[in-house]
Amino acid sequence: MSLQPFVKWAGGKRQIMDKLLEFKPKKFRHYYEPFVGGGALLLELLPIHATINDSNKELMYVYKCLRNKRFFKKFWELCKIHEENHSEEYY
Numbered sequence: 001m002s003l004q005p006f007v008k009w010a011g012g013k014r015q016i017m018d019k020l021l022e023f024k025p026k027k028f029r030h031y032y033e034p035f036v037g038g039g040a041l042l043l044e045l046l047p048i049h050a051t052i053n054d055s056n057k058e059l060m061y062v063y064k065c066l067r068n069k070r071f072f073k074k075f076w077e078l079c080k081i082h083e084e085n086h087s088e089e090y091y
Contacts, residue, residue: 003046005038006079011062014040036063
């Protein structure tokens, strides 16, 4: 499964992913991400156990909601609607 960040984040790690993956340990039990932002590395690794954080409280509220399957499904549906209607007039 390939997941992409739902938001483009300043300082995102997507463009340096190849370099980051060179330093990834072969095995790890728990992934810690102090500045998750859009979560590019998190979504690339898809760890079984993870602890994430960010200084942006609103962003962290979104991640907390996404842990709940019901909220995740609703969020996904809303993202698809916004993507389909993407235009200056829509916003």
